[in-house]
Amino acid sequence: MAPASNPANGTGSHTSDAEISDKERFFVQAPVAPLREDGLIAFTIGTVVFIVLAIAAYFWRVPLGDAGLGWWFWVAVSGAVIGVLAISYGILRRRRMGQTRTTASDAAAKKLP
Secondary structure (H helix, E strand, O other), X not given: OOOOOXXXXXXXXXXXXXXXXXXXXXXXXXXXXXXXXXXXXXXXHHXXXXXXXXXXXXXXXXXXXXXXXXXXXXXXXXXXXXXXXXXXXXXXXXXXXXXXXXXXXXXXXXXXX
16 A cells, blocks of 8 residues: 555645544644743743742741641742752753853844845
8 A cells, every 4th residue: 555645745635534644644743943942931930939939828837837738838948949950950051052042033133134
């Protein structure tokens, strides 16, 4: 049996849906370049949120403890510590790779003659 053609990439048309494999139906590669995002912004936002939650849980520690939810403070502290470690790793990785953040306008300026 001849390989099934794929209209998504211009290799012909199908005579029936039975000839389309699951891979061709569900896993079509988009023709775009991958992002070069290192996640540092996401790490920073998450860490700030956990720090704010830890401060709030600290001031509400007595009512939280009485309700049996004193562990919320430690979850927030743990999230903040993990976030600081992730930010440190992200900065170290960015420096090691020599990567600098470029804005869309910088990228567009590089394309102009």
